[in-house]
Amino acid sequence: AxxxxxxxxxxxxxxxxxxxxxxxxxxxxxxxxxxxxxxxxxxxxxxxxxxxxxxxxxxxxxxxxxxxxxxxxxxxxxxxxxxxxxxxxxxxxxxxxxxxxxxxxxxTDGSGWAWGLRRALPGADLGRVVLLGAGGAGCAIADALCRMGVGELRIVDADAARAQALAQALLDRFGPRAVALADAAQALHGATGLVHATPTGMAKLPGLAIPASLLRPSMWVSEIVYFPIETDLLRTARALGCRVMDGGAxxxxxxxxxxxxxxxxxxxxxxxxxxxxxx
Ligand code: NAD
Missing domain, CATH: 3.40.50.10860 (Leucine Dehydrogenase, chain A, domain 1)
Structure with missing residues (x-):
């Protein structure tokens, strides 16, 4: 060899x-x-x-x-x-x-994310998962979530057409389990987990992509930004008591x-x- x-x-x-x-x-x-x-x-x-x-x-x-x-x-x-x-x-x-x-x-983006989830958040409830950001990374994570048997995937993107296109592509491949939603508050209502896949929180783009008031301690939160490793979202979610996975995973x-x-x-x-x- x-x-x-x-x-x-x-x-x-x-x-x-x-x-x-x-x-x-x-x-x-x-x-x-x-x-x-x-x-x-x-x-x-x-x-x-x-x-x-x-x-x-x-x-x-x-x-x-x-x-x-x-x-x-x-x-x-x-x-x-x-x-x-x-x-x-x-x-x-x-x-x-x-x-x-x-x-x-x-x-290996989707499979890599899935590895990180199993490692950082074993037993994470995949019943109703919100995916914030339907870009390159978000599409790979959505694919992984569907392969892992997500119950309902709620996709939100500032560009509504992108969220729609991803939901449609997933419908064709995995059947009806993904929906595109315009409103983050509606999407997070009753959600078991949140995957954050927008660039918000990067050193050059600090802050949160959603109001902190939409987080609940019962949700797990997966961040994929890893410059910096500790983003505002992770800090906020951790302080609230959420189980979290950082972008390093x-x-x-x-x-x-x-x-x-x-x-x-x-x-x-x-x-x-x-x-x-x-x-
Ligand atoms: P991208 O530009 O392809 O997609 C980002 C998406 O987020 C776009 O569809 C955009 O419309 C949407 N968006 C931006 N701001 C938003 C907001 N406030 N609310 C809702 N939607 C919003 O980018 P990408 O390649 O998918 O990467 C996204 C981030 O993930 C980058 O910051 C990158 O650093 C990180 N990333 C991490 C890993 C990792 O291994 N941890 C891998 C890939 C990407």
Whole structure:
């Protein structure tokens, strides 16, 4: 089996990413050599238009795997030779495995979030879950929730058409369990859990996406923003007594899934998480 790997991340504005550290350290712990290269479109003239060229270059150079992030997760799809079933159904890829010159797309965002939920919030009630934000990450989480057997998924997005489109796509794939709602108060009424998947709470966008008064101590709250790790939403929910999961759990979960696809070896998820939290 191979013990040397060349991997990378393609996206814009990725200089702060903790993924290189997670991938390289887990490889080192397993006695593997793995180099993880940042390929930042903000530093590439032409940006997104360069994506086909970058994939061709990765194939030529002999990369084993690539992670793909904003703004490439959808744009990369038509450039690949094959897709996993979830990636095809979501129309979004965050992990590309290169093997024998073929490019195969996967998506570990949803499965990574699900890993984080099981780890941070075991036994979380999936009866009535609100998903706030139907963008790239929200779509992957919605897919994971449906696979996990969510009872009712209530989707809210500032862009109502996005929430509608996601609910419709889920209806086609999983039957009637998702609804798009315009009003966060209505959506959170009687909810068992909340997944926050908008950029609100990031260092450059502080605050809450919903009024704090809509939270109830009986709800679990999953945050996916992880710069900073402790967002206003998490602080507020924790103070109220909610069980919470921070954005680090998903970041670790997606990296663990990608490591396994890149190397063919299982990652020690607890070790990856300890390392992530020490960074
Ligand atoms: P995106 O831009 O694709 O989607 C964000 C969605 O939120 C959009 O549909 C937008 O209309 C909606 N939105 C924005 N503000 C809102 C508000 N106040 N109320 C309701 N809806 C609102 O972004 P994305 O790629 O899905 O990422 C979202 C966030 O998740 C980012 O901050 C990113 O840092 C984080 N993220 C974390 C992980 C992780 O591993 N933890 C992975 C991916 C993304």
């Amino acid at each position: 191979a013990d040397k790997f060349l991997c990378g991340l393609v996206g814009a504005g990725i200089q702060q990413s903790l993924t290189p550290a997670m991938q390289e350290e887990e490889a080192r712990q397993q006695g593997l050599r793995l180099h993880y290269q940042l390929i930042d479109l903000d530093r590439t003239p032409g940006s997104l238009a360069q994506l086909p060229m970058l994939l061709e270059a990765a194939r030529t150079i002999g990369f084993d795997g690539l992670n793909v992030t904003f703004p490439c997760k959808q744009a990369v799809v038509p450039l690949l030779d094959e897709l996993s079933a979830p990636a095809r159904e979501m129309g979004a890829v965050n992990t590309v495995v290169l093997h024998d010159g073929r490019l195969v797309g996967h998506n 998903m970041a670790v979960g997606q990296a663990v899934g990608a490591f396994e696809l890149f190397t063919g070896r299982q990652a020690d998820a607890a070790r990856v998480e300890r390392h992530f939290r020490s960074l």
